[in-house]
Amino acid sequence: MNYGSLIFLGVFATxxxxxxxxxxxxxxxxxxxxxxxxxxxxxxxxxxxxxxxxQGRQIYVSQGCVYCHSQQVRQEGYTFEVLFLxxxxxxxxxxxxxxxxxxxxxxxxxxxxxxxxxxxxxxxSLQQASxxxxxxxxxxxxxxxxxxxxxxxxxxxxxxxxxxxxxxxQEYPVQIGNSRLGPDLTNIGARRPDAAWHLNxxxxxxxxVKGSIMxxxxxxxxxxxxxxxxxxxxxxxxxxxxxxxGYEIVPKPExxxxxxxxxxLQTTTPLFEAPMTQMPQSAPAGDTNAPSxxxxxxxxxxxx
Amino acid sequence: MNGSTSTSxxxxxxxxxxxxxxxxxxxxxxxxxxxxxxxxxxxxxLLALVASVKLHSPTILANNSWMTYGHVxxxxxxxxxxxxxxxxxxxxxxxxxxxLGSVRLFAPISATIAALFWNIGVALGIFGVLGGDTTGFEWxxxxxxxxxxxxxxxxxxxxxxxxxxxxxxxRELYPSQWYLLAALLWFPWLYTTARLLLVWHPVRGxxxxxxxxxxxxxLMTLWLGSLGVAVLYYFIPxxxxxxxxxxxxxxxxxxxxxxxxxxxxxNLYQGVPLPAWIVSVSIAATVLTLVPLVATAMxxxxxxxxxxxxxSRIWFTTSLVFYVIASLCNIxxxxxxxxxxxxxxxxxxxxxxxxxxxxxxxxAIFHIAPRITGADLACGSRGKITxxxxxxxxxxxxxxxxxxxxxxxxxxxxxxxxxxxxKMMNGLKPFLRASTFGLAFLLIGNIAIFGSVAxxxxxxCCRCCCFGDKSKNVKLKPAGAAR
Numbered sequence: 001m002n003y004g005s006l007i008f009l010g011v012f013a014t015x016x017x018x019x020x021x022x023x024x025x026x027x028x029x030x031x032x033x034x035x036x037x038x039x040x041x042x043x044x045x046x047x048x049x050x051x052x053x054x055q056g057r058q059i060y061v062s063q064g065c066v067y068c069h070s071q072q073v074r075q076e077g078y079t080f081e082v083l084f085l086x087x088x089x090x091x092x093x094x095x096x097x098x099x100x101x102x103x104x105x106x107x108x109x110x111x112x113x114x115x116x117x118x119x120x121x122x123x124x125s126l127q128q129a130s131x132x133x134x135x136x137x138x139x140x141x142x143x144x145x146x147x148x149x150x151x152x153x154x155x156x157x158x159x160x161x162x163x164x165x166x167x168x169x170q171e172y173p174v175q176i177g178n179s180r181l182g183p184d185l186t187n188i189g190a191r192r193p194d195a196a197w198h199l200n201x202x203x204x205x206x207x208x209v210k211g212s213i214m215x216x217x218x219x220x221x222x223x224x225x226x227x228x229x230x231x232x233x234x235x236x237x238x239x240x241x242x243x244x245x246g247y248e249i250v251p252k253p254e255x256x257x258x259x260x261x262x263x264x265l266q267t268t269t270p271l272f273e274a275p276m277t278q279m280p281q282s283a284p285a286g287d288t289n290a291p292s293x294x295x296x297x298x299x300x301x302x303x304x
Numbered sequence: 305m306n307g308s309t310s311t312s313x314x315x316x317x318x319x320x321x322x323x324x325x326x327x328x329x330x331x332x333x334x335x336x337x338x339x340x341x342x343x344x345x346x347x348x349x350l351l352a353l354v355a356s357v358k359l360h361s362p363t364i365l366a367n368n369s370w371m372t373y374g375h376v377x378x379x380x381x382x383x384x385x386x387x388x389x390x391x392x393x394x395x396x397x398x399x400x401x402x403x404l405g406s407v408r409l410f411a412p413i414s415a416t417i418a419a420l421f422w423n424i425g426v427a428l429g430i431f432g433v434l435g436g437d438t439t440g441f442e443w444x445x446x447x448x449x450x451x452x453x454x455x456x457x458x459x460x461x462x463x464x465x466x467x468x469x470x471x472x473x474x475r476e477l478y479p480s481q482w483y484l485l486a487a488l489l490w491f492p493w494l495y496t497t498a499r500l501l502l503v504w505h506p507v508r509g510x511x512x513x514x515x516x517x518x519x520x521x522x523l524m525t526l527w528l529g530s531l532g533v534a535v536l537y538y539f540i541p542x543x544x545x546x547x548x549x550x551x552x553x554x555x556x557x558x559x560x561x562x563x564x565x566x567x568x569x570x571n572l573y574q575g576v577p578l579p580a581w582i583v584s585v586s587i588a589a590t591v592l593t594l595v596p597l598v599a600t601a602m603x604x605x606x607x608x609x610x611x612x613x614x615x616s617r618i619w620f621t622t623s624l625v626f627y628v629i630a631s632l633c634n635i636x637x638x639x640x641x642x643x644x645x646x647x648x649x650x651x652x653x654x655x656x657x658x659x660x661x662x663x664x665x666x667x668a669i670f671h672i673a674p675r676i677t678g679a680d681l682a683c684g685s686r687g688k689i690t691x692x693x694x695x696x697x698x699x700x701x702x703x704x705x706x707x708x709x710x711x712x713x714x715x716x717x718x719x720x721x722x723x724x725x726x727k728m729m730n731g732l733k734p735f736l737r738a739s740t741f742g743l744a745f746l747l748i749g750n751i752a753i754f755g756s757v758a759x760x761x762x763x764x765c766c767r768c769c770c771f772g773d774k775s776k777n778v779k780l781k782p783a784g785a786a787r
Contacts, residue, residue, distance in 0.1 A: 018567030064374020074575030168509035173440035
C-alpha cells in the first residue's frame with residue numbers, strides 16, 4: 001500500500017464495478033422504457049402532461065415542494081378476492097359454493113345471474129383464490145380471482161396501486177421525494193379535483209386544512225384593488241383570511257399553472273407490473289374526494 | 305510518525321524549521337478556506353434554524369419567496385456540504401498531504417485563487433437555490449452557473465493536491481493518504497456522473513431518483529466520510545499515541561472493504577418505485593459497510609492510548625464515537641421500513657454531518673489554524689463552547705428527530721386516514737420544536753468556532769503575514785514533527 005498508483009487503480013476498479021452495477025445496468029433495464037399502451041387501452045401510458053401542467057411542474061420544482069411531499073405510492077403486500085359472475089349449472093355451483101364454505105349459495109347465484117358480480121371471498125391467498133376459481137369453473141360457473149394491492153398508502157386512500165418506474169417516464173425532473181411531512185401527492189388530482197380548493201390552500205393552507213403546517217404561498221397571488229367589477233378569478237376567502245374591503249386576491253399565472261399540475265397528478269391506469277383492480281373505498285365526503293377511476297379496469301369489484 | 309520532543313538538537317531544529325516551512329506554504333489558501341468555510345457554517349445553521357422554525361410555526365417569515373421552506377431547507381443543506389464541509393475538508397486534505405509527504409504545497413497562489421472561486425460558485429449556487437432556481441435534485445440543487453464554477457475550482461484544488469502528493473519526499477504512504485486519494489477520485493466521479501445524467505443529459509424517469517440517491521449516498525460515505533476518516537487516522541495516532549497506529553493491516557482491510565461495498569449503496573428503502581433487485585443491492589451494500597466500519601473504528605479505538613479527553617484530542621474521540629453511531633443508524637434506517645420517508649433520516653444526517661464529519665473537521669481546524677497563523681496553541685473558551693453546543697445540538701436534534709421520525713412512521717402506517725394528516729403533523733410538533741432548540745445550540749457552537757478562527761486570522765493579518773513568502777518570517781509555534 002505504498003504506491004499511489006496502486007491505490008488509484010484499485011479505487012478506480014471497485015468504483016467502475018459499482019458504476020456498472022448501480023448506474024449502467026439499471027439504465028439498461030429501466031432507462032430504455034418507453035410509454036406503452038396497457039392491455040385493453042389504446043393510449044400509451046404515461047402521456048405527456050398538458051402544457052399548462054408542465055409549466056406548473058416547474059413551479060412545483062422551484063418552490064421545493066419535494067422537500068415535504070412525496071410522489072410514490074408504496075405497496076406492502078397483496079391479497080386476492082374471488083368474484084362470482086354467474087353460472088349455467090345452478091345445482092353444481094351451489095354444491096361447489098357449499099364445499100368452499102360459502103353460505104347463502106342460492107341467493108348469491110340468483111344475484112350474480114340477475115344483477116351484478118358477487119364478491120364471495122376476500123383477503124385470501126393466491127392458492128385459495130385459484131382453488132376456489134377452479135372449483136367454481138368446473139361446476140359450470142363463471143368466476144375470477146382479483147389481485148388486491150395492500151398497504152398503509154392504499155388504506156389511507158393515497159393510491160389504488162403502487163407506483164412503478166413506468167409512471168415517471170414523462171417526468172423531468174422526477175419529484176419522487178424522500179419526505180412525507182405533508183401527504184403524498186401521487187393522486188392529489190384524483191383526490192382533490194377542485195381548482196378553487198387548491199388555490200385557497202396555496203394562498204393559505206389553514207383556510208382549508210385546520211392546523212396545517214404548509215407554508216403560505218401568498219407571493220403567487222396578487223392583492224389588488226377591485227376595479228369596475230370583481231375579477232372572476234378572485235379567490236373566495238372566508239372573512240378571517242379575506243383582504244380589506246375593496247381589495248381582491250387574484251392568482252398569478254404561477255399559481256394557476258401549479259394548480260393545473262396538481263390536478264394532473266393521478267396514476268389511475270393499471271399496469272402489468274402494478275395491477276389495480278379495486279374500486280376506491282368510499283372516503284368521508286368533503287375530506288378526501290375518492291379517486292375517480294376514469295380508466296377503471298374491467299374487473300372492478302362491486303361495492304361492498 | 306514521530307512525536308515531537310522538547311530537546312532541540314540540530315536535527316530536531318532543522319525538522320522544526322521544515323515543518324514551519326511546510327505550514328507556511330499552506331497558510332494563504334488555508335486561511336481563506338477556513339474563514340470562508342466557517343462563515344458558510346454559520347450561514348448554514350441560520351438557514352437550517354429558519355427552516356426548522358417554519359415546520360412548527362408556518363406563519364414566521366411566510367410571505368417571502370426567498371424564505372419559503374422549500375428554498376431555505378436545500379440552501380441550508382448545500383451550504384453545509386459545499387460551503388463548509390467540502391471546503392474545510394479539502395483545505396485540511398491539502399495540509400495533511402503536505403505534512404504526510406513532507407513537502408511544501410504546490411502552487412499556493414493558484415490554490416488561493418481556486419478557493420476564492422469556490423466560494424463565488426457556492427455563493428451563486430445558494431443565491432440560485434434561495435431564489436427558486438434549482439435543478440430539483442436533492443444535494444445537487446445548485447443551478448449550472450453555481451455548480452460549474454464550484455466544480456472547476458474543485459478540480460484545480462484536487463489537481464494541486466495530487467501534484468503535491470506526487471512531489472512528496474516521504475514515499476511511504478499512510479492510511480490518511482489512501483482515503484484522501486480515493487476521495488479525490490470518488491467525488492469528481494460522483495459529481496460529474498450525477499450532473500451529467502441528471503442535468504445536462506437527463507436519463508429517463510425513475511432512473512433520476514436512483515442516480516440522485518446513489519450520489520447522495522456517495523457524497524456522505526465516500527466523499528465526506530473519507531475526509532472524516534482520513535482526519536481521524538491522522539490525528540488520533542498523532543495526538544494520543546506518539547504517531548503509532550494500532551494495526552496497518554486492519555486499516556488496509558477497512559479501506560478496501562469500503563472501496564468495494566461503499567459505492568453500491570444508493571440510499572434506497574423498500575417500496576420505492578424501482579426494480580426490487582436495485583433496492584436489495586443498495587440495502588445489502590449499506591449493511592455491508594458495517595465491515596469497514598468495524599475495522600476502522602476498532603483500529604482507531606485501540607490506537608488511542610493516551611487519555612483522549614483533553615481539549616485538542618476530544619474532538620477526534622467524539623468524532624470517532626459519532627462515526628460508529630452514524631453508520632449504525634444509517635444501516636438501521638436502511639433495514640427498517642418504518643423510518644422511510646420520515647424525519648428520522650434528518651436525524652442520521654445531522655449525526656453524520658455534525659457528529660462525525662463536523663467534529664473531525666472542527667478538531668482539525670483548531671489544530672491547524674494556530675499553526676498557520678502563529679496564534680496561541682492553548683485551547684480557548686470558544687473551543688469549549690463549540691464542543692458543548694455542538695454536542696447538545698446534536699443530541700437534541702437527532703434525539704427529537706429520531707423519536708419523532710419513528711412516531712411519524714407509525715402514524716404513516718397505522719395512523720389516521722389522509723383526511724387527518726394535519727392531526728398527524730401536529731403530533732410531530734413537540735419533536736419539531738425540540739429540533740429547533742437543538743439547531744439553536746448548533747448555531748451558537750458554529751458562531752463560537754467562527755469567532756475563534758476569525759480572531760486568529762485577524763491577529764495574523766494585522767501582522768501582515770497572511771500572504772506569500774512573507775509568512776516565512778513569522779515565528780510560528782513549534783508544531784510537532786512533520787508527519
